[in-house]
Amino acid sequence: MSLMPPPLAILAELTHRCPLRCPYCSNPVELARAREELSTDEWIDLMRQAAAIGVLQVHLSGGEPTVRKDLEQIVTAAREIGIYTNLITSAVLLDQARVEALAAAGLDHVQISFQDSEPGPADRIGGYAGGHEKKRAVAAWVRAAGLPLTVNLVVHRQNLSHLGAMIEMAASMDARRIEVAHVQYYGWGLVNRAALVPTRAQVAAADDVVAEARARLEGRAVIDYVVPDYYARRPKPCMGGWARQFLTVTPAGKVLPCHAADSIPGLVFESIRERPLAEIWESSEAFRRFRGTDWMPEPCRSCDRREIDWGGCRCQAFALVGDAAATDPACGLSPHHARIAALAARESEVGEGSFLYRSFATVDEARAASGLTRDRERPEAAVPPAPG
Ligand code: SF4
Ligand code: SF4
Numbered sequence: 001m002s003l004m005p006p007p008l009a010i011l012a013e014l015t016h017r018c019p020l021r022c023p024y025c026s027n028p029v030e031l032a033r034a035r036e037e038l039s040t041d042e043w044i045d046l047m048r049q050a051a052a053i054g055v056l057q058v059h060l061s062g063g064e065p066t067v068r069k070d071l072e073q074i075v076t077a078a079r080e081i082g083i084y085t086n087l088i089t090s091a092v093l094l095d096q097a098r099v100e101a102l103a104a105a106g107l108d109h110v111q112i113s114f115q116d117s118e119p120g121p122a123d124r125i126g127g128y129a130g131g132h133e134k135k136r137a138v139a140a141w142v143r144a145a146g147l148p149l150t151v152n153l154v155v156h157r158q159n160l161s162h163l164g165a166m167i168e169m170a171a172s173m174d175a176r177r178i179e180v181a182h183v184q185y186y187g188w189g190l191v192n193r194a195a196l197v198p199t200r201a202q203v204a205a206a207d208d209v210v211a212e213a214r215a216r217l218e219g220r221a222v223i224d225y226v227v228p229d230y231y232a233r234r235p236k237p238c239m240g241g242w243a244r245q246f247l248t249v250t251p252a253g254k255v256l257p258c259h260a261a262d263s264i265p266g267l268v269f270e271s272i273r274e275r276p277l278a279e280i281w282e283s284s285e286a287f288r289r290f291r292g293t294d295w296m297p298e299p300c301r302s303c304d305r306r307e308i309d310w311g312g313c314r315c316q317a318f319a320l321v322g323d324a325a326a327t328d329p330a331c332g333l334s335p336h337h338a339r340i341a342a343l344a345a346r347e348s349e350v351g352e353g354s355f356l357y358r359s360f361a362t363v364d365e366a367r368a369a370s371g372l373t374r375d376r377e378r379p380e381a382a383v384p385p386a387p388g
Contacts, residue, residue: 004282006054011248018064020090021127023192023355024183029366036252040070044077049277051081061088072105079106091138092131103145110142111150117165127357139173151175156183156196167213171221182228186260186315188358191366195353197344229330230344235312242290255280260315264324290314299333
């Protein structure tokens, strides 16, 4: 008999292969190769196990999930098992026939990401020529197939001045939900932080753009807005708290409390190839490490928000101060907060900045840039001390 309530949803990273090369990709720097990926049967078995413990939704993601030729089989199985399916896709590999096949297989929802409002900058950011126009075509096919559409807009210093036009574009494609998300700085986003982090003025302007668009689009589309951590006063309740509501399964079957958790060295994440999902969720050492509030240091331990934001993001705490058990430095009560905000402000002033594009070919460079050794140990905290 399980003591933990089940996760609400699973993020199933079917693959790390992807034709795009977004510099803010939330995939880990250490990308899984195709030969490591779970088989069709293993993914279907995972969904059976998930349904058995009460999971209601699976987000089929990647990388780019449509590189998997068995996607329709996985969707069909999920429908039979009774799990709601959301396809999170860059869309560039889809054609109309495949969209229709996925709808016929029982897919419930599609989320397409856009990099900008115009083809030139969008294709430069995504590192994929022709991607933007293809995405627009796929969005139309998704709606024609009767599937609900969410448009995901990841924003940063190099596209924030187009945010109004991006929202307008999403609304014109009949997206009922528009997700405006500032880049989260771990994985490839951390490697490219200096090229992506916005200025304070850009963030303030974006807040106004979103507020205006929300009012204008009321009744037509809902806008979700993920604010940037580095300029925040209090952190987000990352994943609703560590190992409380969500889990991620990597292409090779590792089960994580969030998609970036494998960036934290010293935690052993188990695989569904070795242990049943229910046991991992309930009692895996890595899941129990930061679950609840017992692990918290001060100031979280005695803070009245500790069961609201759960101390923020463990991956960000590790990435920025080298200690996954620290208060998230996005919190104004963290002793590191002022340094982080100053760092963001300093990096945002450096100019446009070129990207280290995300790809299998650039993993070594990204590993070096993020200070990781091959066995994932990070010798020093990623944030240098303030000058002077
Ligand atoms: S963020 Fe970009 S590179 Fe990463 S999986 Fe999505 S589309 Fe591919
Ligand atoms: S001190 Fe901890 S619990 Fe309190 S607001 Fe900051 S991160 Fe949240």
